[in-house]
Amino acid sequence: MKRWQLGQIQGITIWFTLNSLLLSGLLWLIFAAAGTLLFELSLGQAVVVGFTAVLLHWLGDLLHHMGHGWVARRLGYPMQSVMSWLVLFSSRYPKDEPPLHATIHIKRALGGPAASLVITLVAGLFLFLGPAQGSAGYVLLAFVFWENLLVFFLGAFVPLGFTDGSTLLTWWPRRHEPQP
Secondary structure, eight states: OOEEEEEEETTEEEEEEHHHHHHHHHHHHHHHHHHHHTTOOOHHHHHHHHHHHHHHHHHHHHHHHHHHHHHHHHHTOOOOEEEEETTEEEEEOOTTOOOOOHHHHHHHHHHHHHHHHHHHHHHHHHHHHSSOTTSHHHHHHHHHHHHIIIIIIIGGGSOOSSSHHHHHHHHGGGTTSOOO
């Protein structure tokens, strides 16, 4: 799988894959179509808004994972990297990490949704105070608000096997066990 290193943020390497780049193009098309069909934006506006929405999608997901990384670093068991996976990112921890107590896994899992909740609240405030309804700016702010609320905050708690909800479901019953 072809991948590119986009850089590092606070010691966390950011990787992006070819399949994510291709699927971002599909997202761009979907968001642009939604801009014209649902929000009656001109074709030019819809193309720009759709592209900006894709960038905001990846930024929201990256900030979600930086929330995991911030908590992980504070706990002394830092995240190693973030890798794009289809249209989402995935957190990667060192393979040689020692056995960790359940509370560390729980706290690290909650770091991402906490970051997404902050983004949701800030976007909601700007949406309330911000641009006129129906404008391109309003559409983008509404997108940031709803995506971060529904996908990166609430959606993170749905146990799908790869989400924070699955991590919580695995480790929550073990939180009172002795340290490994």
